[in-house]
Amino acid sequence: MRARKITLPDHIEIDAGDTPVKIRLRANARAQRYLLRIPADHSGPVLTVPKGGDLSRAERFARQHISWLIERLEGRPEQVTLSPGDFVPLRGEDHLIVPTGKLRGLVSKGEADCGSPALLVPGAEDHIPRKVTSWLKGEAKADLTARAEEHAAKIGKKIAAISVRDTKSRWGSCASNGRLSFSWRLILAPPDILDYVAAHEVAHLKEMNHSDRFWRLCEELAPQTPEARVWLKEHGLRLHGYG
Numbered sequence: 224m225r226a227r228k229i230t231l232p233d234h235i236e237i238d239a240g241d242t243p244v245k246i247r248l249r250a251n252a253r254a255q256r257y258l259l260r261i262p263a264d265h266s267g268p269v270l271t272v273p274k275g276g277d278l279s280r281a282e283r284f285a286r287q288h289i290s291w292l293i294e295r296l297e298g299r300p301e302q303v304t305l306s307p308g309d310f311v312p313l314r315g316e317d318h319l320i321v322p323t324g325k326l327r328g329l330v331s332k333g334e335a336d337c338g339s340p341a342l343l344v345p346g347a348e349d350h351i352p353r354k355v356t357s358w359l360k361g362e363a364k365a366d367l368t369a370r371a372e373e374h375a376a377k378i379g380k381k382i383a384a385i386s387v388r389d390t391k392s393r394w395g396s397c398a399s400n401g402r403l404s405f406s407w408r409l410i411l412a413p414p415d416i417l418d419y420v421a422a423h424e425v426a427h428l429k430e431m432n433h434s435d436r437f438w439r440l441c442e443e444l445a446p447q448t449p450e451a452r453v454w455l456k457e458h459g460l461r462l463h464g465y466g
Contacts, residue, residue: 231278235270237285239293246270246285246292248278257284261295262391265302265464268292300464305352311342311465313362315413318342320355330358356466363387363410363417370421371403374444380428391463394420394455397427408462412454419451 231250236243246259247269254273257280261268272281285292303309310317319335320342328345335341342358344351364387375382383401390396395405403424409417422445430437442448 231272231281235278235282235285237282237289239289244268244289244292244296248272248281250276257281259285259288259292261292261299265299268296300461303465305355305466307344307348307351310339311355311359312411312462313340313342313359314366314410315416316340320344320351322346322348322351330354352466359410359466360387360407363405363407366410366414366417367405367421370418371425374422374425375428377444378425378429378440380425382425382428389466394459395424397424397431399431401428408465411462411465412458415445415447416451416454419445419448420455421445422448 231248234245234247236245245267247267249269250272252274254271256273257276258271259268260271270281270285303311305311305320307320307322309320311320312318313332317339318332318341319337319339321333321335321344323343323345325345326347330345331343333341333343342355344354344358346354364385367387368385371382371385381401382403383398384403386402386404387407388404389408390404390406393406394409395403397403405420405424409420419441423441426437426441426444430440438448445451
């Protein structure tokens, strides 16, 4: 007989003191276990319910891990909307977003009255977050293209195409057809971090795996690989707090 499909509410609320914590539920027939996670897009915690799971066990699992969840939620950086007066890291250095007051023109780098590095942005203030995001994506595409092409030349490989996206679960990817994709948020990190991710994906053009050979090649291209991996684990979540 066909297994009965799990029927779940959209979310549950778990008592955590003054304010209940809302957790979205997602049934996944391929999942092997219950999994509680906090998406990088600030959409709120999600509990994956595996095949054979049910609401009562999902609630029990959530209650057992509520302290861990609250600790992670409280430790998350605040969302920075990229509005006038916000600071945004560009290649690892904080820049103040400053409206120029002009209706037309391009985003440019400069210096604020306070002496801080700045991004000077024309146009209406309610359009500034979109303009800053678009400009950052362009900078990311330029930097990643330059670094990836240089690494590819070293190993005698050609890149089919390079794109930048707002990916949440990975910093980059390499398709079997040679197309590379990266998170635009890498432009917020120090240059060595962006360079490592570019080298990582280029290395996949030769080694489509994570074998010892792959990691040796990755470190040949980017000797800072071990340190960069640690940096992304410790600071990567913060980059998703912008925009």
